[in-house]
Amino acid sequence: MQKAHAIIVFLLLACVSAVAGASEAAVKAAFQKKYPDVTVESVVKTPLPGIYEIFANGDLIYADEKVAHLFVNATLVDTEKKVSLTEERKSKLTAIKFDQLPLNLAVKRVKGKGTRKLAYFADPNCGYCKKFEQDLTKINDVTIYVFFYPVLGPDSIEKAKSIWCSKDKIKAWDDQLVNGIAPTAAGTCDTSSIDKTIAFGKQKGISGTPTMFFVDGQRVPGAIPVEMIEQRLAAAK
Secondary structure: OHHHHHHHHHHHHHHHHHHHHHHHHHHHHHHHHHOOOOOEEEEEEOOOOOEEEEEEOOEEEEEEOOOOOEEEOOOOEEOOOOEEHHHHHHHHHOOOOHHHOOHHHOEEEEEOOOOEEEEEEEOOOOHHHHHHHHHHOOOOOEEEEEEEOOOOOHHHHHHHHHHHOOOOHHHHHHHHHOOOOOOOOOOOOOOHHHHHHHHHHHHOOOOOOOEEEEOOOOEEEOOOOHHHHHHHHHHOO
16 A cells, blocks of 8 residues: 555656646747747746746846746845845856866966965956956965956957967966056967857856856856955865
8 A cells, every 4th residue: 555655656746747847848948939049058947936947148037937028137035035046046057167167278376285276267457357366365275277258358358368478477467457567478379278268258158257166166256355255265165
């Protein structure tokens, strides 16, 4: 009897799972029909009845079952826990495993023993990156991988190539971002690493600088205070 009951429960759960999967597939199909040029990575139900989460092009969109209405740039908040479910989900969905980053394309800097690790994408003309670099001078025992990600215009590309072609990349980078001294080297060496970094960043939906990645895969867009960097370095495993 118990065995029969277990089989019935299993079948019921399987049916529920199949229905849920079919609903999510239907939402995805409806969305793709209306927006064929948008790549949908996942569709899941939200805690709200009849509302689905669509993850596409690095962004979260909410839709009803028929995709008759969309919630764009919306934030779903759990009022009991007082947390943003949107930010939690986005952080999880946009994470990249540290060993899956193309670290060979980055400039490596080791401070102290370099036990902890941090990677980030930066534009040489980015004001927030300049502030971030100044904050990084206060952090020790860390290996930093800097990806040249010149997305703010032609001048950024020229400066990134010039820094990359400098005899001392780290010094040229620090001069530009920390000391306000523009690079002078001719950017005529092999700068394909920058092109590959830009392609990787666009593929992964990295839309702004700085964008950081910690060893637990967590993505953090935008400059954050030194205290928060230390906290995330300590927490990342």
